[in-house]
Amino acid sequence: MPLDLTTRRNAESAAKAVDRLNELELIPRSPYPGSDVHWELACGRDGCDWTGRLFYSHLRPSRGHGRRHPGCIGTPNTHRPLLTDTELTTRLNHLFPESAFTVHQDANGRTITWTGSPDALHVAAHIGTSQGTLDRTP
Ligand SMILES: [Zn+2]
Known part of the structure; x- marks a missing residue:
């Protein structure tokens, strides 16, 4: 479950x-x-x-260690953790189809906005806290 x-x-x-x-x-x-x-x-x-x-x-x-997965053959420090704006909206609209998400950039960085449910913490549970500022309009 x-x-x-x-x-x-x-x-x-x-x-x-x-x-x-x-x-x-x-x-x-x-x-x-x-x-x-x-x-x-x-x-x-x-x-x-x-x-x-x-x-x-x-x-x-x-x-206390950087354990990842056994047998990694990848190049360290090549992961790109920040999703693009399109990847973010696609992912969020799939996770929460009842809400419409938009992403915009300004001088303060990236902001992800939506209307209605879910609350910001619920969104962060899926995308982490580093993708942008979460701004829900009830
Ligand atoms: Zn690997």
Whole structure:
């Protein structure tokens, strides 16, 4: 059963986990499932097409290492964690089809806006906290 990412606690954990994956140059292929459940991931490094399942509990910063996946043949520091505007809106409109997302850039950076549900924390649970400022209009 998938983890309920609409609860505050789970959404906060999920946002943290997605941010950590970005640091580790890994890409989530499914929503955060919880820390001790296998998570479908892909390697984000150039030259590596690994996909597989890992426990997020093994990837936490508190584990004190940069463990990723075994046998990586990719080039370190080649992952591009920031999605393009189009990738972001496509992903968000797929995840939350009842809401229309738009992305715009200004001097302060990128802002992702939408109307209606879901709340910002629920969106961050899927895309992390580094993609842009989340600005919901109820
Ligand atoms: Zn790899």
